[in-house]
Amino acid sequence: MDVVTRGVPPTLEEQLAIETVLGPAPQRGDHDGVGGHALRSRRHLLLPTLHAVNDRIGWLSQEAIDHIAERLDLGPAEVYGVATFYSLFSPTERPGHQVHACVDLACRSAGGLTEPDLPVGVHPSPCLGMCERAPAAFVIEAGSPVQHAVAGRVTPVDVERFAEGAMPGPEAHPAAAVPQAGSDGLVLLHRVGRIDPLDLDAFLDDRGFEALRLAREMGPEAVIAAVAESELVGRGGAGFPTARKWDAVRTQDTTPHYLVCNADESEPGTFKDRTLIENDPFTLIESLCIAAFVTGCEQGYIYIRGEYPRARLTLEAALDACRDRGLLGGDTGFDLTLVRGAGAYICGEETAIFNSIEGYRGEPRNKPPFPFQAGLFGKPTVVNNVETLMNVPYVLLDGHATEHRLFCLSGAVRQPGVYEVPYGETLGGLIELAGGMRDGSEVRAVLLGGAAGNFVGPDDLDLVLAPDDVRAAGLSLGSGVVMVIDQHTPIDDLVRRIAAFFRDESCGQCVPCRVGTVRQEEAIERILAGGDRDLDRALLHEIGVAMRDASICGLGQTAYNAIESAVVRLGALR
Amino acid sequence: MVGLATVFGAGGGTSSYQEAEDADLIVMWGSNARNAHPIFFHHVLTAIERGAKLYSVDPRRSETAQFADRWLGLHVGTDIALAHTVAREIIHAGLAHAEFIERATTGFDDYAASVEPWTLERGEAVTGVPADAIRELAHAYATANAAQLCWTLGITEHHNGVDNVLALCNLALLTGQVGRYGAGLTPLRGQNNVQGGGDMGALPNKLPGFQDVTDDEARAKFDAEWGATVPAADGLHLTEMFEAMERDELRSLFVIGENPAQSEADVSKAIELLSSRDHLVVLDIYLTKTAELADVVLPGSASWCESEGTVTNSERRVQRVRKAIDPPGEARDDVDILVELARRLGHDWAYDRHEQIWDELRRLSPMHAGMSWARLEELGGIQWPCFTDDTIEPPYLHGRLWADDPADRGRPAPFSVVEHDPPVEALDDEYPLRLTTGRRLDSYNTGVQSGGYRSPNRLGETVDVSPADADRLGIADGEIVRITSRRGSVEAPVRIDPNLRAGLVFMTFHFPDEVDVNQLTIDATDPKAGTAEFKAAAVRIDRIDVASPVAGE
Amino acid sequence: MTGTTDTPVTLTIDGREVTVPTGTTILQAAGGRSESGIPTLCYGETITPKNACRVCMVEVEGSRTLVPSCSRPVEPDMVVRTRSERVDHARKMVLEFLGSSVDLSLTDGVEEWNAEYGAAPGRYGADAATVAQPVKVDNDLYVRDYSKCILCYQCVDACGDQWQHSFVIDVAGRGFASHISTENDVSLPDSACVYCGNCIQVCPTGALMFTTEFDMRAAGTWREDDQTVTETVCAFCGVGCNLELHVQDGTIVKVTSPPDSPITHGNLCIKGRFGFQHAQNT
CATH class of the missing domain: 1.20.1440.230 (NADH-ubiquinone oxidoreductase 51kDa subunit, iron-sulphur binding domain)
Known part of the structure; x- marks a missing residue:
């Protein structure tokens, strides 16, 4: 298109940042130029390009926005519209050192700071997905390379220090989020704490990629039948049967098909997907390979929250390791692209995630058409949550494993963290599993399913945490949030x-x-x-x-x- | 109009706008429709959104070229060389439409022989366009399901404009990209109702409905209807009129709604000729520069809002224009003026309604016969031809060429052998820059109409130069420079345009009162159509005073 | 704008059986905006419905939520109710939400619908958040009064990929702070705006307005009832765009293009939209 900008070039740093994603600007001949569809087909690089500049500079100047628009054949207003959709971006100048302090439910009930108490310049953040270590903070130091770090159990003094420029120290081992780590009888969490998350050999020794091999032997239809039999349903919140989703995409004539892994875990009180990825990234990759094989996808996307730096880096390393080993990409016929969110809860919605990946504002689409008909780039698309997908290898290898699910215990319990329990456990039992209530605390309420879920009271502790029972009580398990509120939190x-x-x-x-x-x-x-x-x-x-x-x-x-x-x-x- | 009429017998674009939306390939050749025909370009954009590819052939990387999948930036005046290179590539790649050529055309062998020397290498050498781009265009055009080939004044405003058109028509014949839904040749008319003027016989060799003046049978109809004898000889086109004025054979002029004192190439000469006539009458809605030279000025009405009638657009759609406001002061409806003039000359033209004039046309012009005003109203305009009150023809022309029965096919379309002929004025050391002219979005022609509103984007006249030339000449954005051709010299501020390449200079002709660009342009004209070579003059740019402060920002 | 084919679909709307082509929307099947009685705000004739306003919601049996009639295609055996307690409640609340946050004084139909659905925008109190802001006057041709903007997205779509492809404006920000904006809110003369006015043509609330109309309204001289609308053809290039000249007291005060014109689809360029002055400059 006839892009019109102010024509003022970006700074060298901005240009270099942009080129890390888009490559050097093509030289145009005096007599020849390529444009049109070839340029516009790169719009999905908009979000990564905005990240590249924001990471390096800390904000998005008009010149950077203009230059990105010119490179991607977009109107600068479109770039601006997208940039201002995400809370981690800023179109106005700000320091490269940015502190986001969680002011959300779990951190509030753990005595975290609230908006009025935040030091000047500290951004109030929605749930950072670190509720097992509430209160939490997320600190960014723009530069090349950018530094992202999170901190748990922060005190007001810590936040003050961060605001003054300090970076948080190293995180505890990811297995610390799983109090059950190493226990017998775990399925989804069985590798946590036992295997180095990035040791591909250890993973392979522990039946890694065996389920994919088995899936290939079984063929797509048999895999779908097995998943259907397991009654696996989505664990992101909506609870839709996974086998039906897969079959609907598999049978679409329109090609290509796309696979999207929804790791934009943002429901307040939810941190299980982060915990799974940080502890066991290869299982997710294998699961995605299976899903792709079954549904006929050659390209998949993992959309991960921008506030999950360790999970993202872990996954990046795991993807590289799989590619190096010939398990992904190349002639395997399937590859995965990691897409980083930029601070928007809504992008976890199954159609908003498409718009975000495609480089548009992360606004949900109307349904119909449903994702299986017209999803990512308008093509048939499977969207699955991390936990959902990670059940699949066990379904294929062991048959019955989906009678377990994960819960994110936070709030006034002694040992907050991700717990894996079989269906049939009661709410009270789950709280006991988490060490019971903290000293001096008594259950005042439990938030089930996050901000989009429901509160229950102390009388509901015998609620059985299985889909049918929960539904009968007019509730939903949603993303598995169990936030226990004591009498100290109004x-x-x-x-x-x-x-x-x-x-x-x-x-x-x-x-x-x-x-x-x-x-x-x-x-x-x-x-x-x-x-x-x-x-x-x-x-x-x-x-x-x-x-x-x-x-x-x-x-x-x-x-x-x-x-x-x-x-x-x-x-x-x- | 001459080129299309030569090949197909009718001087109109072969397709409708809707077809552009449904084409899978669109070539904009010498057309910056994004600026000059924005709403036609909307149809192109719709096609692009549906996946169609766009190629732009233009010396400038124009606003239109910026939407293109590929831009072919040829040297000014090398259109025939490029078309021939495309043709040869199509033939050698085995992509010519043999069946269509066999059944619907004549003269292929001579044509093929004439393009044979135009290898990709030679094409690149002459046009500047890389061979692979030419090859890509050739293959894309020949293999498209339905390709639209559109052009504007970038093709016609050359000393050999008709040959340019013929060269493009050849490509459509070669590939069968004409006469089918979605495939066609679309000349975009630069001015409102240029098509309608031609339809109504405002051509020196045509009666209304493109009937030849030399056709006795046609003329007899008019003689009978009008009770007068229509001369059997072709008249003069505009350029020939100026030549006749130069020879003093044409001594009096009645100018209706034209401003040749500003719009002609080499205007100094035009003004001198207009000023020295025995009698000059101008009918216009403004006191134009031409009107200022006139002996009598007849204030007319703005046809689109102060009068009733029809116009014809670039897809041959006849449309009603209607009166919304009264003409100001003593200005009168043009028809009233003409009728009154006729009365003074001793003829009683009894028209009480404009519609009666239209109905007279319908009796005389078969292609308009089915277009009653009531029907035009009902259908939102009708594309010609429309032969009867109860039929509508397909939106595209020349479907007959695809008919199985040779009788239905009618006269085959002839290939035309034309030769590349560079611009009349070659570049040399004294005049090393190629000046080409064109339009901006918010202005129109000599600015008489568009000057009436305040466009926030109006730049005024500028001389657009490439960054490389600006560097070389040491001129800055906004600086006033002198632009000189062999015919004249003007001053204008510089606008550095990264979409121009070195050696190419662009100006509009929208602000003749401030910068009379047509002082520079050359009046070398096409002998067949009489159109001047506005698109290619040789100029140089000089700094006015190196010591003077740089104007502008 | 939804593609239709000839295959008929039979469904029930308000107890009445209706047969329409596949691809027809519920709104169309119910008789369109004029016949169905279904209110619409963000719906425009030349733009694919964004269905963002949610005032046209209807009840479809078996659907957990209400559905937007303007964009939901009919399905065989669908059972639709265009009025019900749920439907009326949703419409009332949408009218109240907009009426309490946006200046709807120039939006057709609102007064009648407020009465019909019992909407009382005033009940949210004087402190209710609104989008009130100063009018943007930054050029001679049109003004932008975003206090009247309901975020129907039509101007964005008209400027963007549905028609003009200039992409001068987009929705920026998020949530209640979402707003139509150029990049960094630069003025129109600093943006890529080409003043085609195709955004004005589709604006349903008067947020985008010819300067002529804006000034006449301010002066109290705008009298729509005294205006004539004459359809004619643009006098500039040879495309032949259909114009509607709005004339008051012998003067052209506004130009639109018929949405059903196969040439323009309601769109014009700057010359067609604003270039009329030459006929009446003295």
Whole structure:
């Protein structure tokens, strides 16, 4: 297109950053030029290019935006529109040292800082997915190379230090997030703490890639039959049967087919996918190879949260190791691209993730068409969550393994972390498994399924954590969040935070969610300020029902769930 | 219009805009439609969104070229060389449409022989375009399911404009890219109703409906309807009129809605000739430079909003224009003026409604016969030909060429043997830069109409030069420089344009009152169409005063 | 804009059996905007519906949520209710959400729909967040009053890949802070804007407006009822774009193009849209 910019070149540093992704700008001949579809087909490089500049410089200048637009044949306004969608990017100048302190539910209930208390310049962050070490912080030092580091159990003094320029020290071993590590009877977590996450030989010795071999022997249809028999359903929150998804894509005539692994784990209180990747990346890769084989994909994408530096680096190293060993890429007929998110909860939505990968604003799409019909790049696409996928090798090798699932225990328990339990465990039993309540704490409430889930009360501890029982109770396990709230954390404060979370994370596309989440928060604030509570609780309900019925995607549709359950089950906002 | 009429018998684009949307390949040759025909380009954009490929052939990497999958930046005036090279490549690659050539064309052998010397290497040497780009275009065009070949003044405003058109028509005949839905030849008309003017017989050799003046049978119809005798000889086209003025054979002029005192190439000469006529009458909506020279000025009406009638667009669609406002002051409807003029000359033309004039045309021009105003209203315009009140022809022309029955096929379309002929004015040490002219998006022709609104993007006249030439000449963006050709000299600010290559200079002709660019252009004209070579003059650029401060920012 | 084929689909709308071609939307099947009684805000005739406003929601049996009638294609045996308690509630709330945050004073239909669905935008109080902001006047041809913007995305799509391909504006920011913007909010003269005005043509709320109209409204002289609209053809290049000249007191005050024109699809360039002055400059 006839891209019009100010024509002011970027700085050398910006240009070098851009070229790390896009390569050097092609020389145009005096008499010949290539453009059109060839240029525009590279739009999926927009998000990585924005990252490259933001990583190196710390922000995105107008000149950098212009130059990226010129290189990708986009309008600068489009680049700006995408850049401003993500909270980790900034189109205005800022220091290269950036501190994001989690102010979300688990960190709040662990005594973390809240917005008003943050030191100047520290960004309040939604859940960083480190709830087992709450309160958490994420620190970025722009440069070449950029440094990303996270810190757990931070004190206000730590945050102050980070704000002044310090970087967090090294993280504990990833197995520290799994209190059960090394125990018998684990399936998904059985390698955690026993095998070096990046030791490919050890993985291969432990039946690594055997399931893929078996899948190839069985053929796609038999694999799907086996997965169907295992009753494996999505573990990202929606709970859709995996075998049906796979079969729907496998049988589509349109080609190519794409595979997307959703590792954009952002539901407050969820950290299982990060834990799995950091501890056992090769199983994820093998699982993706199986899914690709079954559904006829030659290209897959792993979309990982921008706030998960260690998981990303682990996965990058694991992918390289597999490629070096001829297990991925090359003539294997399948390769994986790692895509880094940039701070947007909504990108975990199964169609928003496509737009984000394609280089558009991460806004969800209307369904139909469904991903299996027209997903990534408009082609039939399988989208699976990390935990879901990682069940597959065990389904094929051992038959019945999906009767286990992972829970993310956080809050007022003695040993927060990722737990693997068989279906049939009760909520109370799970809390006991996590060492029971902290000294002096008693269960006041449990948030199940995250901000999009529901609160239950102390009377619900005998709830059986199996799909049917949970559904019967009008609840959902969602992404496996079990956040235990004690008497020291005011429920109203959590409700207020949940409302703020959805207001912040709404993509803004549809009216019910864009305005509804704001009106919901305003009503809660009025109640907490002592207004006409009955009137505003009724209004909250009206708002919530409209969001649930009329929003485009799951974000708006669930933005009232936890708040409603807090009101109804816990008597909040009275 | 002459080129297409020579090949196909009808001087109109062969396709409809909708077909551009459904084509899988579009070649914009000498056409910056993105700027000059923005809404036609919307149809091209729709095609691109659907996956169609776009090739742009243009000396400049124009706004249109910037959308192209491939831009072929030929030297100015080497269109025939490029077309011939494309043709030879198609023939040698075995991609010519043998069946179509056999059944629907004549003269292939001579044509093939004429393009034979145009190897890719020679094509590259003459046009500057790398051989692989030429080869790519040849293969893409020949193998497309439906290719549109579109051009504008970049093809026609040359001393050999008709030959240029013929060379492009040859490519369509060679590959069968004409006469089918989606495949065709689309000349984009530079001016509103240029097509309609031709349709109405405003050509020296045609009666309305493209009927030949020399056709006795056709003329007899007009004689009968008008009760007068139409002369059997061709008239003069615009350039011939100026030649006739030069010889003093043409002594009086009635100029309607033209501004030759500013729009002619080599305007100094044009003004001198116009000023020395016995009698000059100008009918216009403005007191144009030409009107200022006139003995009598008749203030007319803006046909598109102050009068009723029809126009014809570039897809041959006849459309109604309607009166929305009254002409100002003593200005009158053009038809009233003409009728009154006729009355003073002793003829009683009894038209009470504009529609009556149209109905007269429908009686005389078979291709318009089925287009009642009521039907034009109902269908939102109708593409010609439209022979009867209850039929509509296909949106594309010349489908007959594909008919199985030779009788239905009619006259085969002839290949034309034309030769590459570089611009009349060669570059030399004294005039080393090639000046080509064109349009900007927000302005139009000599600016008479577009000067009426305040475009935030209007630049005024500039001389656009490549960064390399600016460096070499030591001139800065915004600096006023002198541009000189063998005919004249103007001053304009520099605009450095990275989309120009060294040696190529671009100016518009939108601001003649400030910078009279047509002082520079050459009046070498095409003998067949009378169009001047606006697209290729030799100029040099001089700094005015190296000591003077640089203007602009 | 949804592709239709000739295969018929039979479904039930409000208890009435309807047969329409495959690919027809529920809104079309229900009789379109004029006949169905379904309100629409972000829907435009020349733009693929974004279905972002969610005021056209209807109930489809078996669907967990309501569905946007403007873009959901019909399916065989679908059972649709265009009015129900759920539907009416969603419409009421959407009207309230927009009415309480955006200036809808120039948006067709809002007053009637507010009455019909019992929407009371005022009940959110004076402190409710709004998108109120100063009008952007940065060129002579048109103004942008984003206090009236409902984020229907039509201007973005018209400027972008659906028509003009200039990509001068996009949605920037996120959530309630989402807004239509040039890069870094630069003024239009600093942007790639070519002033085709195709964004003005599709704007349903009067957020984008000819300067002529804006000034006349400010002066209290804009009288839409006294205007005539005459269809004609643009006088500039040879493409033949259809124009609608809006004339008040013998003066052209605004130019649009018929959305159903096969030549323009409602689009024009700067010359067609704004180049009319030459006919009335004195």
